[in-house]
Amino acid sequence: MSRSVLVTGGNRGIGLAVANAFLAQGDRVAVTCRESPPPDGKLLAVRCDVTDSGQIDAAFDTAERAHGPVEVLVSNAGIIDDVLLLRMREEQFTRVVDTNLTGAYRVARRAARGMVRGGWGRIVLISSVAAVRGAPGQVNYAASKAGLGGLARAVARELGSRAITANVVLPGFIPTDINADLPEKVRQEALTQIPAGRYGRPEEVAAAVTFLASDAAGYITGALLPVDGGLGMGH
Numbered sequence: 001m002s003r004s005v006l007v008t009g010g011n012r013g014i015g016l017a018v019a020n021a022f023l024a025q026g027d028r029v030a031v032t033c034r035e036s037p038p039p040d041g042k043l044l045a046v047r048c049d050v051t052d053s054g055q056i057d058a059a060f061d062t063a064e065r066a067h068g069p070v071e072v073l074v075s076n077a078g079i080i081d082d083v084l085l086l087r088m089r090e091e092q093f094t095r096v097v098d099t100n101l102t103g104a105y106r107v108a109r110r111a112a113r114g115m116v117r118g119g120w121g122r123i124v125l126i127s128s129v130a131a132v133r134g135a136p137g138q139v140n141y142a143a144s145k146a147g148l149g150g151l152a153r154a155v156a157r158e159l160g161s162r163a164i165t166a167n168v169v170l171p172g173f174i175p176t177d178i179n180a181d182l183p184e185k186v187r188q189e190a191l192t193q194i195p196a197g198r199y200g201r202p203e204e205v206a207a208a209v210t211f212l213a214s215d216a217a218g219y220i221t222g223a224l225l226p227v228d229g230g231l232g233m234g235h
Contacts, residue, residue, distance in 0.1 A: 001215075002026050002027055002028055003022075003027045003028070003071045003072050003213070004027070004028050004030075004063070004064070004067040004068045004069060004070050004071045004072070005019075005022045005027045005028065005029045005030070005067075005070070005071070005072040005073075005074070005213075006029075006030050006031070006032070006059075006060070006063050006070045006072070006073050006074070006107075006111070007019045007022070007029065007030070007031045007032070007074040007076055008031075008032045008048070008050055008073075008074065008075050008076050008077035008103070008107055009031075009032065009033065009050075009076040009077030009078060010029075010030075010031025010032060010033065010038065010043065010045075010074075010076060011031055011033035011035075011036060011037055011038045011045065012036075012038070012176070012177055013174075013176030013177055013202060014076060014126060014171060014174060014176060014202045014205050014206070015031065015074070015076040015077070015126075016031070016038055016202070017201075017202030017203050017205065017206040018074055018076065018126075018202075018205065018206040018209050018210075019031045019038070019043050019074075020042075020043075020206070021203070021206035021207065021209070021210050022072070022210060022213075023042060023043065025210065027072070028044075028066070028067035028068070029043050029044065029067075030043065030044040030045075030046055030059075030062070030063035030066065030067060030070075031043050031044070031045055031046070032045075032046050032047070032048035032050070032059050032077065033045055033046075033047060033048070034047065034048070034049050034077075044062075044063065044066055044067070046058075046059040046062045046063060047059075050075075050077045050099060050103030050104075050106060050107060051098050051099055051102070051103055053106055053110075056106050056107055056110055057110065060110050060111070064114070069114035069115075069117070069118055070111050070114055070115075071114075071115065071118065071120060071121055071122065072121070072122045072124075072213045073107060073108065073111040073121075073122070073123050073124070074124045074126065074209055074213075075103070075104040075107050075108060075123070075124070075125045075126060075148075076126040077099065077100075077103055077107075078099060078100040078103075078126070078144075078145075079095070079096055079099045079100065080096065080138070080141050081095065081096050081140060081141075082137040082138055082141065083137055083140075084136065084137050085139050088139060088140065092140060093139065093140040093143075095140075096140035096141055096144050097140060097143060097144045097147075099144075100141070100144035100145060100148075101143075101144040101145075101147040101148060101151070104125050104148055104151060105151060108123055108125075108151070108155060108166070111123060112155070112159060112164070115159070115162070115164050116159065116162055116164070119162060119163055120162075120163045120164065121159070121162075121163070121164035121165070122164070122165055122212065122213040122217075123152070123155060123164065123165065123166040123167070124166075124167055124168070124169060124209050124212050124213060125148040125151065125152050125166070125167070125168045125169070126148075126168075126169055126171065126205075126209075127145040127146075127148045127149065127168045127169065127170045127171075127224070128141070128142075128145040128170060128171060129170050129171065129172045129173075129226065129228045129231050129232040130142045130145055131145035131146040131148070131149065131170060132146070132170065132226075132232045133231070133232055145170075148168050149168050149224050151166075152166040152167060152168045152222060152224075153166070153222040156221040156222035157222070160221055160222075163218070165212070165217065165218065165220060165221035166221055166222065167212045167217075167220060167221060167222070167223045167224075167225065168223070168224045168225065169205060169208050169209055169212070169225050169226075169227060170224060170225065170226045170227065170228060170232065171200060171205045171227050171228060172194065172200050172226070172227065172228025172229050172231040172232065173187075173190050173191075173194065173199050173200060173228070173229075173231065174199065174200045174201065174202055174204075174205060175199050176202065190231075193231060194228070194229040194230065194231045195229060195230030195231070195233070196229030196230055197229075198229065199229075200227060200228065200229055204227055205227050208225055208227045212225065
């Protein structure tokens with residue numbers, strides 16, 4: 001059955017892979033982006049900054065006019081601003097949390113209204129292995145991504161009886177634009193810690209997301225699913 005899907009930050013990297021995976025299975029897919037739209041033009045692209053509730057409402061309105069009420073929400077929009085704790089300004093901390101965590105709350109709240117009315121919904125939040133492992137220079141990022149677990153589990157308890165699930169996917173080291181500037185030494189050190197012995201692919205994250213959004217995953221909610229080649233084991 002074709003679903004109305006909205007992927008925030010769906011113009012590149014993991015978000016784009018997720019959006020294309022839904023599109024490939026016949027869903028009606030909209031993506032939000034702050035700047036450049038997806039490259040191929042096959043997805044409905046809506047400009048939206050998830051730190052602005054007004055822009056979120058406008059983005060949902062546009063998507064819903066085109067595709068009907070959003071039934072599947074993938075909250076993927078996020079930023080990084082890596083600085084060691086003793087050098088990190090409060091603004092750097094709050095800006096990352098406002099985008100990555102509060103932004104997820106904003107879009108989940110907006111999506112939930114239609115899901116409750118429709119009696120069905122899937123909310124998938126894209127976190128990171130940094131949420132469970134931590135990382136030097138990522139106090140803000142790790143905190144924002146860790147908070148998504150609590151957010152999803154609270155939503156799962158509130159909305160579970162309405163056939164709405166809320167889950168979290170924790171990607172490991174997936175080479176994308178967001179980490180393209182990492183020094184090669186850091187990349188190689190990360191590789192030595194991954195039991196699978198390789199980096200992940202955006203499409204592997206997308207496969208986990210589409211499963212959690214499927215009818216087959218209707219009894220899975222409040223779960224934290226790592227897609228990290230074993231990097232986060234034991235945490």
